[in-house]
Amino acid sequence: MCEYEPILETTEEQYDRLLDIDLKSIFLGMREVLPHMIRQKAGSIINVSSIWGLAGVPNSYAYQAAKGAILNVSKNVAATHGKDGVGCNSLHPGYILSPINEHQAPEINEALINGTVLKRPGVPIETAYAALFLASDVAP
Numbered sequence: 685m686c687e688y689e690p691i692l693e694t695t696e697e698q699y700d701r702l703l704d705i706d707l708k709s710i711f712l713g714m715r716e717v718l719p720h721m722i723r724q725k726a727g728s729i730i731n732v733s734s735i736w737g738l739a740g741v742p743n744s745y746a747y748q749a750a751k752g753a754i755l756n757v758s759k760n761v762a763a764t765h766g767k768d769g770v771g772c773n774s775l776h777p778g779y780i781l782s783p784i785n786e787h788q789a790p791e792i793n794e795a796l797i798n799g800t801v802l803k804r805p806g807v808p809i810e811t812a813y814a815a816l817f818l819a820s821d822v823a824p
Contacts, residue, residue, distance in 0.1 A: 688792070691745040699746045706750035707757075714761055718770065725769035728819045731758045732811065735778045751776075773818045781805035 687698060710731050721727030736744060737751030758774035765772065779796040797805055817823055 687747060688743045689745060690743045694745045699749075702746035703750050706747065707753050710754055710757060714757075714772075718761070718765060721770045722765060722768045727770045728823070729758070729761060729770065729772040730815045730818045731772070731774045732815070733758075733774045733776045735776050737774075738776050771818075771823070773823070775811060775814055775818070777806055777811045777814070779805050780808060780811060782808060 687694075687702065689695075689698060714729055714731075717727070717729065721729075731754050733754040734747070734751040736748050737753075737755050740748070755774050755776070758772050761770070761772040778800050785793065793805070797803060800806075
Protein backbone atom coordinates (compact mmCIF):
# COMPACT_ATOMS: atom_id res chain seq x y z
CA MET A 685 0.00 0.00 0.00
CA CYS A 686 1.41 3.37 -0.97
CA GLU A 687 0.29 6.80 0.04
CA TYR A 688 2.00 9.91 -1.23
CA GLU A 689 2.02 12.16 1.84
CA PRO A 690 5.27 13.87 2.88
CA ILE A 691 6.33 13.63 6.52
CA LEU A 692 4.69 16.92 7.53
CA GLU A 693 1.33 15.75 6.15
CA THR A 694 1.52 12.16 7.38
CA THR A 695 -0.78 11.51 10.30
CA GLU A 696 0.13 9.08 13.03
CA GLU A 697 -2.82 6.93 11.96
CA GLN A 698 -1.56 6.77 8.36
CA TYR A 699 1.95 5.93 9.55
CA ASP A 700 0.72 3.17 11.86
CA ARG A 701 -1.58 1.69 9.19
CA LEU A 702 1.14 1.62 6.53
CA LEU A 703 3.69 0.09 8.88
CA ASP A 704 1.17 -2.52 10.01
CA ILE A 705 0.38 -3.49 6.42
CA ASP A 706 3.85 -3.26 4.87
CA LEU A 707 6.18 -4.11 7.77
CA LYS A 708 4.36 -5.74 10.66
CA SER A 709 2.95 -8.31 8.21
CA ILE A 710 6.55 -9.29 7.32
CA PHE A 711 7.40 -9.65 11.02
CA LEU A 712 4.35 -11.79 11.74
CA GLY A 713 4.95 -14.02 8.72
CA MET A 714 8.63 -14.61 9.50
CA ARG A 715 7.95 -15.20 13.18
CA GLU A 716 5.40 -17.85 12.24
CA VAL A 717 7.45 -19.72 9.64
CA LEU A 718 10.96 -19.52 11.14
CA PRO A 719 10.53 -22.22 13.81
CA HIS A 720 9.46 -24.71 11.13
CA MET A 721 12.36 -23.80 8.84
CA ILE A 722 14.88 -23.95 11.68
CA ARG A 723 13.58 -27.36 12.73
CA GLN A 724 13.97 -28.60 9.12
CA LYS A 725 17.31 -26.79 8.75
CA ALA A 726 16.07 -25.50 5.40
CA GLY A 727 13.98 -22.76 3.94
CA SER A 728 13.99 -19.53 2.04
CA ILE A 729 12.13 -16.37 2.99
CA ILE A 730 11.60 -13.76 0.29
CA ASN A 731 10.23 -10.44 1.50
CA VAL A 732 8.91 -8.10 -1.17
CA SER A 733 9.90 -4.50 -0.61
CA SER A 734 10.23 -1.75 -3.21
CA ILE A 735 12.84 0.26 -5.05
CA TRP A 736 11.64 3.04 -2.77
CA GLY A 737 13.10 1.08 0.12
CA LEU A 738 16.54 1.76 -1.38
CA ALA A 739 16.26 5.31 -2.69
CA GLY A 740 14.82 8.49 -1.29
CA VAL A 741 12.07 10.13 -3.30
CA PRO A 742 9.81 13.04 -2.41
CA ASN A 743 6.73 12.23 -0.34
CA SER A 744 5.53 8.71 0.53
CA TYR A 745 7.20 9.01 3.92
CA ALA A 746 5.52 6.09 5.71
CA TYR A 747 5.74 3.79 2.67
CA GLN A 748 9.47 4.43 2.33
CA ALA A 749 10.00 3.89 6.05
CA ALA A 750 8.35 0.47 5.88
CA LYS A 751 10.00 -0.62 2.63
CA GLY A 752 13.47 0.45 3.83
CA ALA A 753 12.95 -1.44 7.07
CA ILE A 754 12.11 -4.63 5.14
CA LEU A 755 15.65 -4.61 3.73
CA ASN A 756 17.16 -4.45 7.20
CA VAL A 757 14.90 -6.97 8.90
CA SER A 758 15.60 -9.39 6.03
CA LYS A 759 19.34 -8.91 6.53
CA ASN A 760 18.85 -9.46 10.25
CA VAL A 761 17.04 -12.78 9.75
CA ALA A 762 19.61 -13.89 7.16
CA ALA A 763 22.48 -13.08 9.53
CA THR A 764 20.75 -14.66 12.52
CA HIS A 765 19.38 -17.82 10.90
CA GLY A 766 21.71 -18.53 7.98
CA LYS A 767 23.58 -20.88 10.31
CA ASP A 768 20.26 -22.71 10.80
CA GLY A 769 19.95 -23.37 7.05
CA VAL A 770 17.43 -20.57 6.48
CA GLY A 771 17.91 -17.99 3.75
CA CYS A 772 16.23 -14.61 3.77
CA ASN A 773 16.26 -12.05 0.96
CA SER A 774 14.32 -8.94 0.09
CA LEU A 775 13.16 -8.05 -3.41
CA HIS A 776 13.03 -4.38 -4.40
CA PRO A 777 11.07 -4.12 -7.65
CA GLY A 778 10.43 -0.85 -9.38
CA TYR A 779 6.99 0.29 -10.45
CA ILE A 780 4.76 -2.77 -10.94
CA LEU A 781 1.30 -2.40 -12.43
CA SER A 782 -1.08 -4.12 -10.02
CA PRO A 783 -4.59 -3.85 -8.60
CA ILE A 784 -3.26 -1.64 -5.80
CA ASN A 785 -2.23 1.13 -8.17
CA GLU A 786 -4.35 0.64 -11.30
CA HIS A 787 -6.94 3.16 -10.09
CA GLN A 788 -4.59 5.92 -9.00
CA ALA A 789 -4.45 9.18 -10.91
CA PRO A 790 -3.08 8.79 -14.46
CA GLU A 791 -0.51 11.53 -13.87
CA ILE A 792 0.95 9.54 -10.95
CA ASN A 793 1.20 6.40 -13.09
CA GLU A 794 2.80 8.40 -15.91
CA ALA A 795 5.37 9.98 -13.58
CA LEU A 796 6.25 6.61 -12.07
CA ILE A 797 6.60 4.98 -15.51
CA ASN A 798 8.73 7.88 -16.76
CA GLY A 799 11.05 7.28 -13.81
CA THR A 800 11.81 3.72 -14.92
CA VAL A 801 14.75 2.71 -17.09
CA LEU A 802 12.54 0.76 -19.52
CA LYS A 803 9.84 3.46 -19.59
CA ARG A 804 7.17 0.89 -18.84
CA PRO A 805 5.67 -0.55 -15.68
CA GLY A 806 6.78 -3.95 -14.55
CA VAL A 807 4.25 -6.76 -14.42
CA PRO A 808 3.72 -9.09 -11.46
CA ILE A 809 5.16 -12.16 -13.22
CA GLU A 810 8.55 -10.42 -13.44
CA THR A 811 8.68 -10.11 -9.67
CA ALA A 812 7.41 -13.68 -9.33
CA TYR A 813 10.32 -14.97 -11.45
CA ALA A 814 12.80 -13.11 -9.26
CA ALA A 815 11.21 -14.63 -6.14
CA LEU A 816 11.28 -18.08 -7.75
CA PHE A 817 15.03 -17.72 -8.37
CA LEU A 818 15.65 -16.62 -4.78
CA ALA A 819 13.67 -19.61 -3.50
CA SER A 820 15.63 -22.04 -5.67
CA ASP A 821 18.67 -24.09 -4.72
CA VAL A 822 20.90 -22.07 -7.08
CA ALA A 823 20.34 -18.77 -5.27
CA PRO A 824 23.06 -17.55 -2.93
